[in-house]
Amino acid sequence: MGTNLPFYANVTSFFEEAGELARFAGRFFMELFSPPFEFRELLKQCYNMGNRSLLLVGVTGFILGLVFTLQSRPTLIEFGAVAWMPSMISISIVREIGPVIIALICAGRIGSGIGAELGSMRVTEQIDAMEVSGTNPFKFLVVTRILAAILMLPVLVIFGDFIALIGSAIIEHIKGDVSFQLYFNQVFNALEYSDLFPATIKTFFFGFAIGLVGCFKGYNSKKGTAGVGKASNAAVVYTSMLLFVIDFIAVFIADIFY
Amino acid sequence: MEKPVPAPDKKIVLQIKDVYKAFGDLKVLNGFNLVLYEGENLVLMGKSGSGKSVMIKCLVGLMEPDRGSIEVLGNDISKLARHEMDELRTEIGFLFQGSALYDSMTVGENLEFPLRRHTKKFDLKNADGLVHEALENVGLPKTVDLMPAELSGGMQRRIALARALILQPKIILYDEPTTGLDPITSKEIIELMKTIQKKYNTSSLIITHDVDCARVISNRMILLLDGINYAEGTFEELSTSDDPKVQAFFKN
Numbered sequence: 117m118g119t120n121l122p123f124y125a126n127v128t129s130f131f132e133e134a135g136e137l138a139r140f141a142g143r144f145f146m147e148l149f150s151p152p153f154e155f156r157e158l159l160k161q162c163y164n165m166g167n168r169s170l171l172l173v174g175v176t177g178f179i180l181g182l183v184f185t186l187q188s189r190p191t192l193i194e195f196g197a198v199a200w201m202p203s204m205i206s207i208s209i210v211r212e213i214g215p216v217i218i219a220l221i222c223a224g225r226i227g228s229g230i231g232a233e234l235g236s237m238r239v240t241e242q243i244d245a246m247e248v249s250g251t252n253p254f255k256f257l258v259v260t261r262i263l264a265a266i267l268m269l270p271v272l273v274i275f276g277d278f279i280a281l282i283g284s285a286i287i288e289h290i291k292g293d294v295s296f297q298l299y300f301n302q303v304f305n306a307l308e309y310s311d312l313f314p315a316t317i318k319t320f321f322f323g324f325a326i327g328l329v330g331c332f333k334g335y336n337s338k339k340g341t342a343g344v345g346k347a348s349n350a351a352v353v354y355t356s357m358l359l360f361v362i363d364f365i366a367v368f369i370a371d372i373f374y
Numbered sequence: 375m376e377k378p379v380p381a382p383d384k385k386i387v388l389q390i391k392d393v394y395k396a397f398g399d400l401k402v403l404n405g406f407n408l409v410l411y412e413g414e415n416l417v418l419m420g421k422s423g424s425g426k427s428v429m430i431k432c433l434v435g436l437m438e439p440d441r442g443s444i445e446v447l448g449n450d451i452s453k454l455a456r457h458e459m460d461e462l463r464t465e466i467g468f469l470f471q472g473s474a475l476y477d478s479m480t481v482g483e484n485l486e487f488p489l490r491r492h493t494k495k496f497d498l499k500n501a502d503g504l505v506h507e508a509l510e511n512v513g514l515p516k517t518v519d520l521m522p523a524e525l526s527g528g529m530q531r532r533i534a535l536a537r538a539l540i541l542q543p544k545i546i547l548y549d550e551p552t553t554g555l556d557p558i559t560s561k562e563i564i565e566l567m568k569t570i571q572k573k574y575n576t577s578s579l580i581i582t583h584d585v586d587c588a589r590v591i592s593n594r595m596i597l598l599l600d601g602i603n604y605a606e607g608t609f610e611e612l613s614t615s616d617d618p619k620v621q622a623f624f625k626n
Contacts, residue, residue: 233478245474248434249488249541250460 140332144262147255154260161264165226169272176221177276180213181205181283189291198292202299203306205284210307211315214277216363219322222265222272223355227330230261231351234334235344243335258335262327269323270316314370321362329355384411386445387545387577388433393442394601395428402428403439404601408579410545415571415578417588417609419623420598426581427471429598430547433579434466435459447544464492467538467546467576471553473530475522481533482518485509488541508536511573512566528559532566539570546570548580552587564590585624589613597623 388410402425552560
């Protein structure tokens with residue numbers, strides 16, 4: 117029977133899970149606008165995600181700026197276009213590389229954290245305990261985390277981009293004797309609103325994807341502690357794939373308008 | 375040993391009528407019935423996987439039965455809206471088998487959590503007092519700033535009991551309150567349950583495998599077997615029963 121093939125089962129399972137994820141997202145939007153609003157927990161989650169990711173995002177951004185500039189320099193020198201370095205680096209980082217790399221880092225840091233935390237709360241009956249105490253756990257745990265990820269991802273990406281440009285400026289200063297002022301003058305001359313807006317808007321969707329998949333996997337975690345590890349791992353894998361899909365759609369749409 | 379509560383004189387606080395619950399082909403509850411009277415300690419015993427925890431989760435709306443009705447304090451829970459169910463849940467304390475303390479919060483925050491959700495019923499200005507009283511009740515007044523991971527299993531169970539009590543519920547549901555504890559700590563928890571029942575006149579439904587716990591605390595017992603209430607009576611009646619299936623529960 118064709119229906120017994122593993123391929124068929126995998127495809128069916130994929131669409132079932134996608135349907136469940138869509139329903140989970142629908143519930144998020146329904147609960148988002150209905151009181152009570154959990155501002156206290158939202159602020160706590162924003163702090164947790166933002167503050168605790170700053171160092172990781174900063175270090176990643178800095179190394180990204182250093183490496184990208186070091187790798188690009190010889191080629192640009194070869195073509196006599198080294199003066200274009202600040203423009204090229206800033207547009208590449210702000211438009212594409214910065215948001216994608218930092219979102220991937222956050223998928224590992226924030227997405228897996230949410231998956232593990234909610235998964236562990238599920239298997240130790242903490243989510244049931246919340247429900248029994250008359251609290252809507254979806255609103256308290258899921259809505260606040262997804263919203264916090266939506267709000268904090270753009271902040272982290274802007275911060276990461278800025279640090280990456282500092283890293284790039286340091287290399288240019290050392291290798292090319294370009295002053296920081298000149299470097300950043302060229303950066304701001306090269307960047308336009310059409311570079312900044314689409315790049316920033318897509319980071320909200322990146323945040324939504326990270327929060328949604330992490331919460332979905334953790335909240336529906338099963339099969340004890342093994343399930344927690346699975347939830348955490350799946351949160352990172354699925355989010356990473358989703359980030360590239362969102363990025364492709366965002367670039368495609370931005371290309372139509374700009 | 376305490377005398378059984380004379381059932382007919384008491385008000386019914388919880389009633390399960392003809393409840394069925396299945397997971398696929400596995401029939402867990404198969405027409406189960408139960409009545410809990412005001413101020414009574416009712417012990418429910420059954421084999422592992424016999425559906426005790428499923429039944430107790432149906433009582434608080436964590437699971438829905440396939441058929442049958444559940445009335446808590448006169449409310450048919452299948453007909454309640456979400457906010458009405460949340461209000462009703464303030465009248466039900468639930469002690470989970472694994473304590474289920476929120477491990478990202480301190481003991482104090484764990485106890486405050488239900489209070490913060492029900493500000494209509496409780497004034498948050500008194501939150502500190504209520505937390506302190508609940509911790510005094512379980513004999514752990516100095517743990518307010520500790521994290522659950524810093525507590526022993528027995529202490530965690532006590533704190534979970536304090537959290538279940540903090541909303542001053544009329545009914546407390548205990549899901550295997552002594553499982554995983556050493557005999558001395560088990561006795562302490564059982565004594566605590568008795569003290570609380572006397573102090574607040576709560577009605578308690580206790581799920582347990584622990585025969586000692588059942589002997590000390592029960593006014594009445596139900597044996598859950600094959601999805602039905604197979605036998606009912608006092609501890610003495612059931613422990614001296616001739617039925618081999620009933621006897622199996624009381625043999626060491």
